[in-house]
Amino acid sequence: MRAAFRDLRLNFRDPESTEKSGCAVTEENGSKGRSGSVQSIERAFGLLETMADAGGMMGLSQLATASGLPLPTIHRLVRTLVDLGYLRQEQSRQYVLGPRLIRLGESSSHMLSVWARPHLTRLVDELGESANMAMLDGDQIVYLAQVPSRHSMRMFTEVGRRVLPHCTAVGKAILAQQPEAEVRELLRRTGMPQHTDATITDPGKFTEQLRAVEEAGYATDEGEQELGVRCIAVAVPDAPSKLAISISGPAGRMTGELVHRAVPLLTQAAKSFSADLR
Incomplete structure (x- = not known):
C-alpha cells in the first residue's frame, strides 16, 4: 500500500492552505520544510503510512502518539482524508484505510x-x-x-x-x-x-x-x-x-x-x- 501513497499526491490537496497568485503555499506554522514541500500533505501521507504499518486501523489518540502531532492537527487531517474517501470511520470510532486507496x-x-x-x-x-x-x-x-x-x-x-x-x-x-x-x-x-x-x-x-x-x-x-x-x-x-x-x-x-x-x-x-x- 505504501507505493500507492506516492500516486495519491496527485489527488490530494492541502486542507490547510490555498495557493494565492500562483505562489507556493506555506506550511501551517509558517516554517519551511523541504524545498517545494507542503507540510500538511507530508503529514497526511505520514498518517496513511503509519496506519498501513499498524494493520490499517487506528484511533486518533494512537495516531497522535505514533506521529507526535497535536491531536487537533490529527483530527483536521483525518477528517479531510475521510471526506476524500482515503480513510473511513468505523462504528468503534477508529479509522481504517478507505476504498479509494484500492484503485491507487x-x-x-x-x-x-x-x-x-x-x-x-x-x-x-x-x-x-x-x-x-x-x-x-x-x-x-x-x-x-x-x-x-x-x-x-x-x-x-x-x-x-x-x-x-x-x-x-x-x-x-x-x-x-x-x-x-x-x-x-x-x-x-x-x-x-x-x-x-x-x-x-x-x-x-x-x-x-x-x-x-x-x-x-x-x-x-x-x-x-x-x-x-x-x-x-x-x-x-x-x-x-x-x-x-x-x-x-x-x-x-x-x-x-x-x-x-x-x-x-x-x-x-x-x-x-x-x-x-x-
Whole structure:
C-alpha cells in the first residue's frame, strides 16, 4: 500500500492552505520544510503510512502518539482524508484505510511491473532462465511481473498468482529482512502446509534457514513449491513495499555454476530496481 501513497499526491490537496497568485503555499506554522514541500500533505501521507504499518486501523489518540502531532492537527487531517474517501470511520470510532486507496494500489502494482520489466529482461538475457518480481502482501506472496525464459521448456508463473512465502525463494528473501517474532507469527497464521517432500514445515528449521539467507544475501527454493523447479531470489533493498526478484528454471539447468553467476546479477538488478523506485 505504501507505493500507492506516492500516486495519491496527485489527488490530494492541502486542507490547510490555498495557493494565492500562483505562489507556493506555506506550511501551517509558517516554517519551511523541504524545498517545494507542503507540510500538511507530508503529514497526511505520514498518517496513511503509519496506519498501513499498524494493520490499517487506528484511533486518533494512537495516531497522535505514533506521529507526535497535536491531536487537533490529527483530527483536521483525518477528517479531510475521510471526506476524500482515503480513510473511513468505523462504528468503534477508529479509522481504517478507505476504498479509494484500492484503485491507487492497483495502479501502483501495475507500475511496479512496468518498472521491473527492463531489469528482469536483462536477467533473462544474461542467465537464460525466467525472471520474476514478487511482493509480500499480507501473509502471501503475489507475483507482479515475469519475463519468461526463451527455452522451450521453461518455468511460467502467472502474474497475480498468490502463494505462501515459506516454500518460495522470493518469500524467504523477503522474510529474512523481517524481525523473527513477526516471521514466526506469520508462520503460525499460515500453518506452513507441505507442497512437496522438500517443503520446510518446521518453524524452527525455517527461521534457521532465514538466518543463513540473511548472511548469504540470497535465498533458494529447492523444489519446495514444485518438484523439479529451482529458484534463486534476493530482496529489493529500500523499496516502498516488501519486494524480491528471482530467477527460476528446471533443476537440471539451475546448476551450481549458474547460481554462482546469478547471485551478483540478481543483487545488482535489485539495487538498480530500488533506485528506480525512489
